[in-house]
Amino acid sequence: MSKTAVFGYELLLDLYECKPGACDDLTLCYNFLDEIVGFLGMEKQAPPSIFKSDGVRFPDKAGLSGWVPLIESSIVIHTLSPKDFITVDIYCCRTFDRKKAEEFCRRFFAPKKVQAQFVERGLNYHNETAGSNKELAHK
Secondary structure, three states: OOOOOOOEEEEEEEEEOOOOOHHHOHHHHHHHHHHHHHHOOOOEOOOOEEEEOOOOOOHHHOOEEEEEEEOOEEEEEEEEHHHOEEEEEEEEOOOOOHHHHHHHHHHHHOOOEEEEEEEEEOOOOOOOOOOOOHHHHOO
8 A cells, every 4th residue: 555645744853952052143043044945955935034032021932933934834943042942843845854954953053962753744635535625614
């Protein structure tokens, strides 16, 4: 039995005890988002956007959040400065090299520990009956 194609693939990386200052470095995190796209052979829809959290109002959420939209989907980063913790989500509508992506993150942020999860998205997207409930939406 052949495996049905899925819509996309999502790699979720949790980076613990990253190098000091990485979580607050706008340039480093922007460059990460800008460079990982080409490194993985993906295509940008637009340049990355990155934002700094208000560490005074939300001290436990101090850090950065950034996103780069892709033709294939997106790459997202969130940093939490109080614990030198970074999360990276790479979502792509085609296969990509997970090990290469993880190594890229390791080189940029030098975490002491990395936890990874991999998810196949849209398991029924290519199924012929996936859109057969359209009449229910109009009732």
